[in-house]
Amino acid sequence: MSTSTIRRIVAAVAGVALLGSVAACGDNAAIDDPDTVPSSKTEISGNFAGAGASSQQAAVEAWISGFQRVNPQAKISYNPSGSGAGVTTFLTGATAWASSDKPLDHEEVNESKSVCKEGTAFDVPVYATPIAVAFNLNGVSDTGQHLRMDASTIAKIFNGSITQWNDPAIAKQNPDVTLPHLPITIVHRSDKSGTTLNFVEYLKAAAGNDWKYDLSENWPNELGQGAKGTSGVVSTITQANGTIGYADLSQVGELGTVAVKVGDDYVPISAKSASNALVDSKIDESVQGANRVVVAINHNTKAENAYPIVMISYDIACPVYKDENTGRFAQAWLTYITSQPGQIAAQKATGSAPLPSNITDAVEASIEAMN
Template sequence: MKLNRHSRMATVAAIGALSLTLAACGSDNAVEDDAAGSTPDAEQASTLSGQLEGAGASSQESAMQAWIAGFQSQNPDVSVAYDPVGSGGGRTQFLEGGTQFAGSDAALKDDELAQAADRCVSGEVAELPLYISPIAVIFSLDGIDSLNMSPATVAGIFDQKITNWNAPEIAAENPDVTLPDLAITPVNRSDESGTTENFTEYLAATAPEAWPHEASGDWPVAGGQSAQGTSGVVQTVTDGQGTIGYADASKAGSLGTVAIKVGDEYVPYSPEAAAAVVDASPRAEGRPEASLVVELDRTTTEPGAYPLVLVSYSLACTEYESSEDATLVKAFYSYIASEEGQQAAAEAAGSAPISDELRTEALAVIEAIA
């Protein structure tokens, strides 16, 4: 049976209430579930101690640094570490039991969900969309800060069919820009990447004739340049001239960026434009109750929407073998989902804070961790 969004919320909330009644682990430090998404008070926080290990999406790195700093300031006896090894590596470490939590820019695949059923004792995996950010198409061209491009133009560049910066396709969309007669050097991720999966999913959905490849976390086109992680791609684009890549917008820095065509307008990236797409998109069906995976509408023509968006999931188990692990993960994720935590990420990484409705859903899942 498939549940709609509201019935899923009710079910998860009921599970959370039952778990808190029957299981003492974590209940002493539970976050008060209110509209503000408040975090534990100082007296409760001071009782926490232990170590949390996480790994995963490099897109979350700036936000994670802010989350760890904010959480540890309230809980000085807790040590939290996060290795931005990439989504694929983070999922592997988490599913093999090497970390208590993980970050992934892509939802778990069917075989990974089966593996999670074993890893999470008698519980299930939680996939919480707590980091929402645009993916920026970044480039390095002297004297040019921004360009307009349709999905077909972006796809043609990264499929290496459009090979020069003054190509007719680019010139037609940027009549007021003097484009150089310079070869284009596309830069992609060398590692399995959720950012890559989101980017290729966008190209496949919006420009299928220009992008004849399936969505994948592994880059499907040979040639060009490649680099490890978000920071590697950004550095490679920065060090070149005529280079173009894709990265979490928090890392775009002073590089040039592309406004992508949505309907009849060109929309630059922004947290607000990314959040508009997420809030308008439905939940994926047929997943575990604690999985709040979003089925993004990449082909939207909604004015002001930016569909090249990355939703990065915070992965956890709803049940751990260790009560200490359950308590610490529960407290840390409650902070991440709170208004305070989301604002910290917005300030550090330029991400879009989640809506109050999504926060309510996420906190219901977090409360069920035991």
Template sequence: MKLSALTKVAAISGLAALTLTSCAANEQAPAASDGETSSSSLAGELIGAGASSQDAAQNAWIAGFQTANSGVTVNYDPTGSGAGRETFQQGASSFAGSDRAFEAEEITAGPFEACAVDSGIVEFPAYISPIALIFNVEGVESLKLDAPTVAQIFEGKIAKWNDPAIADQNEGVELPDLAITAVHRSDESGTTENFTDYLAAAAPDDWSVGAIESWPSEFGGEGAQGTSGVVAAVTSGVGTIGYADASQAGELSTVEIKVGEEYVAYTPEAAAAIVDASPLEEGRGATDLAITLDRKSTESGVYPIVLVSYLVGCEAYADPANAELVKSYFSYIVSEEGQSAAAEAAGSAPITASLRDKITPAIDAIS
């Protein structure tokens, strides 16, 4: 995963340019709510890069953190998870946002140039976003579906809304003899990867292609660019169904997903609950809190179709100033205040107190 010298210089230069363009925006950070200036002595510049899924949340976190710490400038470049991980590894940023944790092999291969020699990494879930199944069928306000039925709809094997597989789970609902148009992302997408990861885990006999970022053309359906494109296509279509970040579902009808013997609607609480119900990956260091999402969980009240995005930093930094800034910023992000700010700005699911209790010691270990 090494960048060439030229690429590394370009990455650093790009982030430096981001810093210059962001300073004006950072000066717009709101004043402290009590009208007093920040009494924090923390000062410096903190650079991060990575997952675009965190962009709205990062903007909210930056505003809140800089309000409390007026001497700090934080810049986050939403270049995407892969680019963010590489930038962090090469020392061009002090932290990364990523829609997946580093693989164990990637950590072993290293190096992480912002970190002290022989330092481990700190990574933990910081942003949880439920993915909603949205649909547009006149006269139908809500539906209940299990994973095999969802998989067959999106593979094109179930073609009509009154198919028995749908009707049997929705007694009393008048389903039309209407063709289904399944809308998918046309671009490479972490949302698609998480949606299909759920299908691969929960309906392995009915979903044939595993967890994928790019939609297979052989499944047909209608492609749309980005979350906004999927929402627009479902809204303007007839008999449409798609998957999208729940915060963008708006007034569209949504699907309750079968979990165990019950059907669960997406809520922030249900999305956060699936993370709590999932185990940590084995063989990781004490500060590496990578989650193995249990998409097949039968626990009551969990919603299994979620995107979980991580923050990544060093356990020990080569530059102590970076350690202090990252430690403080991460602490704010996982606080109740920080998670509430993200929920309001981005519609994310705040982490639970139980998960916060696991994360806090990892952040405290940063030096």
């Protein structure tokens, strides 16, 4: 499919997004009533399946709805089986794309030669979300108060060095908050998780010697309570006073959240502040493989109002597919979901952080290189 055809498809959705933006105001302007989106015949038709990161599930559902309104003959399904399972399924040739909370590793890139007609699979960022340090503390979280913490304090809580809520390190940063003499209970993921990997990546980058564990998708110590999935972590935190954990902001509900120290300021979590951190991040030029766009998140950013604990999730596709129709779909799909209207649709559905232009410019070039 030509680039001009793809852009016509995206333009149909973009026009609706523009109408929505006129009706809305502020940074969180979103698409108007999705039922008003006109459908139209396009060259995209057939059955297409994706699988992978559960973090993307709500966004993918919004993207499928938007894409199918202008491509009614495209039937799309998505299995939120997890990042690793999604990549494995893609590498068997059973799906058109995979979603993953971490980039492909060297072995996976090489293995993709058997799936793609030419070249090797590539990954592009499609979804970004801030990871909240969420807590349940009577008299604090239930009154809508944030707690303020620097990277060292967060690391010491999660490595077991700080065990009480009124520890001097927490109290010094929160002089206006009455903190109880109460044990801290850590809640972490019990399953292999891209959220864990990204949270640990922040601690390792920003906390220095206060975090000595290696990067891993598995929680690295035996402290506290494990819970499966983001929903399990949030549920466990919610059920007991004195708990703290980490989770995608879109699912933390009424729990308290930590404002993280950046430079001399403490930055509350939000989609906007997470996006600001991505503006201050760069594409990792050391990544091997054609067309790959992997973001090196600057967890040590000093940018104004930049929240540094961010997770980026990727979509994985072939540069050339054995089936031409699948290739046409994959290029149109990636073009839409990384476009401004696609990112607005995801933000409306999940509260995600829209990808800034320093990332989307590279993504657009990568997708246009598909044949």
